[in-house]
Amino acid sequence: MFITSQITDRISFLGESVFKFSPSSPTDFDVSVERVVFKYNYSGNNSILFGKHHTPIDYWNDSYHHGRVFYPTIYRPLLFDANIIPLHTTGFRLQGENFGNLKFGYDFMVGNGLGSTDVQDNDKTKSLTAALHFEPFEDFRIGASYYHDIIAKGAIPHGFTQPITQQVDQNLMTGSIAYFGKHFELLAESTLAYNHSDSIGRKQTSASYVYTGVRIANKLVPYVKVEKIIYQPGEMYYHKDNVTSLIGGIRYEISYLAVIKLEYEHDNKEIEGRVNMVTAQFAIGF
Amino acid sequence: MRLIIFKIFIIHIIVFAACLAVKAQDVPLMVVVNTKGPVPDLTFSQLKSVLKGEKLRWKDGTKVVIALMKTNTPAGISTCKKIYNLSPNDLNKLFLALVFQGKGEAPVFFNSVSELDAFISQTPGAIGVIESVPGNKERVIHIDGKESI
Numbered sequence: 001m002f003i004t005s006q007i008t009d010r011i012s013f014l015g016e017s018v019f020k021f022s023p024s025s026p027t028d029f030d031v032s033v034e035r036v037v038f039k040y041n042y043s044g045n046n047s048i049l050f051g052k053h054h055t056p057i058d059y060w061n062d063s064y065h066h067g068r069v070f071y072p073t074i075y076r077p078l079l080f081d082a083n084i085i086p087l088h089t090t091g092f093r094l095q096g097e098n099f100g101n102l103k104f105g106y107d108f109m110v111g112n113g114l115g116s117t118d119v120q121d122n123d124k125t126k127s128l129t130a131a132l133h134f135e136p137f138e139d140f141r142i143g144a145s146y147y148h149d150i151i152a153k154g155a156i157p158h159g160f161t162q163p164i165t166q167q168v169d170q171n172l173m174t175g176s177i178a179y180f181g182k183h184f185e186l187l188a189e190s191t192l193a194y195n196h197s198d199s200i201g202r203k204q205t206s207a208s209y210v211y212t213g214v215r216i217a218n219k220l221v222p223y224v225k226v227e228k229i230i231y232q233p234g235e236m237y238y239h240k241d242n243v244t245s246l247i248g249g250i251r252y253e254i255s256y257l258a259v260i261k262l263e264y265e266h267d268n269k270e271i272e273g274r275v276n277m278v279t280a281q282f283a284i285g286f
Numbered sequence: 287m288r289l290i291i292f293k294i295f296i297i298h299i300i301v302f303a304a305c306l307a308v309k310a311q312d313v314p315l316m317v318v319v320n321t322k323g324p325v326p327d328l329t330f331s332q333l334k335s336v337l338k339g340e341k342l343r344w345k346d347g348t349k350v351v352i353a354l355m356k357t358n359t360p361a362g363i364s365t366c367k368k369i370y371n372l373s374p375n376d377l378n379k380l381f382l383a384l385v386f387q388g389k390g391e392a393p394v395f396f397n398s399v400s401e402l403d404a405f406i407s408q409t410p411g412a413i414g415v416i417e418s419v420p421g422n423k424e425r426v427i428h429i430d431g432k433e434s435i
Contacts, residue, residue, distance in 0.1 A: 004385060009349050014388045037388055041349075045342050049388075067386055097389060098340040218373075256379035285382070 002067075012039045018066050033118060034066055034088070039095075049093040052118060055086050056093070056107035056131045057145050058189050059176040068283040072185060072211055074261045075279075078227050078245055079207035082238060083159035084193055086114055086147060086172075089127055103135040107145075114170070115155025123152040133176075140179045147172040151237075168237045169196040185213040185221065195237040203235040213251070221251040242270040257285040313364035314418035315435040318403065318425045323348030323411035327428040330435075334369055336413060339381065339390035344411055352393035353402050353414035361399070361417040368435055369415065 003015040016035040021028060037051040056062045060077060064070045079085055091111025098105060112120075113127035133143035151157060151168040176189040190208035206229070213223030225247040231240040249263035260282050267275040317333060323344040328336070335341060341350050355362040357374030366374050384390040396402040399416045406412045406425065418434040426433055 002386065004388075006391070012388075035388075039388065041342055043343075043347075045340075047342075063383070063387060065386065070383060070386065095389075097342075098335070103340065253375075256375050256382055 010041045012041075013037070014039070016065060045098055046094070046096045049095060050091065052088055052090045053093060053109070053111075055089040055111075055129055055147070056095075056109065057085060057129055057147050057172065058174045058191065059141070059143060059178045059187065060189065061085055061087065062107075062131075063178075067285070068281065069257060069259050069285040071283070072187065072213060072221075072223060072251065073225055073247060073249060074263050074281045077189070077207075077209045077225075078243060078267075079191060079209070079229060081159075082207065082229055082241075082243075083157065084172075084191060084205060084207050084229070084238060086127070086149065087158060089113070089129065090116065090118060091126070105133050107131040113149040114151045114157040115164075122155050123150070125150040125152070139181050141177070143174075143176045143178075145172075145174045147174075164237065166197045166199060166236075170194070170237070171196075183215050185211070185215070185223070187211040193238075195235065197236060200234055200236050203232045203237075205229070205231045205235060205238055209245075219253045221253070222249070223251060224248050240270070241272070244268045259283045313360045315361065315364055315368060315415050316418040316426050316433055317429055317435070318406050318414050318416060319427050320406055320408075320410050320412040321425065322346070323350070324413050324427060327431070330430050333429050337369060337393075337415070339384050339393075342390070348411035351409050351412040352391075353405050353409075353412055354393045354395055355399070355402060355416060356395045356397055359397070361415070362395075364417075365415045 001017045005013045007013055014035060014037045018032045018034050020030050020032060022030040033052065035052055035054060037049050037053055039047050039049045041047045054061050054065050080087065089109055089111035091109055093107060093109040096106045107129065109129040111127045113125060115122045127147065127149035129145065129147050131143060131145035133141055135141050149170045151164060151170060153165065153167045154163045156163050171194045172191055174189060174191045177186065179186040188210040190206070193205040193207070194202055195205070196202040209225060209227035211223060211225040213221045215221050227245040229243050231238060231242055245265065245267045247263055247265045249261055252260045254260065262280045263278070265277045265279065269275060323346060325345070336350060337352055339352065343349055354365055357363065357366055357377060363374065366372055366377050370377055372380065381392040385392050394405060396405065402414050402416055406414045429435055
């Protein structure tokens with residue numbers, strides 16, 4: 001459920017809640033508050049925001065959030081399920097968009113970081129996010145970001161089921177290229193994650209994906225996505241499970257509010273082995 | 287004989303429909319603005335940028351408010367094609383994404399020129415696109431030096 005409100009000429013509100021199927025819930029559904037954002041547009045295209053955001057660390061997280069009708073594929077890239085990307089940050093954000101002919105934009109954010117809850121920080125350290133992007137030509141965006149956080153010992157970050165056993169200093173660097181034109185689509189992102197702990201030292205994880213689609217007959221888009229996640233041996237913060245994934249699919253856009261997708265996915269995972277899936281999705285917005 | 291008449295009738299219908307389609311796409315447009323906020327002239331690329339929601343405020347700090355004819359009207363269809371170079375569906379998708387990302391507001395859409403014109407005149411910072419008509423040019427701005435697109 002998505003809500004927006006223009007409170008004054010300069011202040012606006014945005015809220016996004018997700019209702020998820022959850023067999024463990026008494027009602028079979030859980031409600032998750034994904035975004036609660038107050039925005040103050042103080043000058044021109046510059047704004048300050050505070051609240052719970054999707055961390056502006058890469059194109060997918062900042063553009064699609066949980067809106068399946070916007071997704072070019074059925075699911076998010078695997079690096080999200082692998083908890084490599086810090087999905088949400090609660091804090092303050094400076095945002096600027098569309099400066100100059102190259103449509104330069106920026107996001108700088110200070111937040112409670114991984115391990116904190118929606119209402120309380122779990123430690124004194126704050127996460128930092130810095131992201132820049134520009135459009136060298138229409139519909140083609142290049143971006144880069146840096147994220148830093150210190151995850152306290154005993155914290156249970158989003159997606160984790162057990163407290164972490166030692167403090168982790170985390171640094172993420174992400175680069176992205178996005179082009180969504182009339183006939184051709186390309187989205188490629190790559191994240192390098194460095195997790196440092198006293199006992200293990202620094203370990204590197206790389207997660208990259210490339211999506212490409214070709215629009216035929218206006219509403220039909222066949223596409224492929226290739227993704228690879230490689231963990232350095234000894235990685236202790238992430239759940240180490242190297243994976244190579246290949247997806248082939250087709251998307252039919254009934255309208256901007258209704259999309260049907262059909263995919264075949266082949267994963268080669270270190271732990272689970274080879275996995276093949278066929279998935280269909282009907283995504284609607286209203 | 288009846289078959290010939292029927293064929294001629296069908297051909298006329300097809301030609302008439304084609305003329306209507308051409309007319310819808312070729313509707314000349316003009317840009318009207320509120321007296322507070324917008325500048326008296328813009329380049330076409332500047333206009334497109336403003337109408338895509340890429341500019342939040344005018345130089346005097348007034349908030350940009352976009353007003354358009356509904357995409358099923360001749361002026362709306364022409365606006366989609368001439369200014370945005372998008373289908374009506376893609377235009378809706380563009381603004382849905384913008385709003386969902388929290389980076390802008392959707393335009394206000396109108397069924398009639400009079401409603402849109404009244405909204406523009408009453409809303410500081412408003413900018414709208416209507417079918418070009420001779421007459422009142424008080425609040426029409428020039429795009430690339432011309433009154434009509």
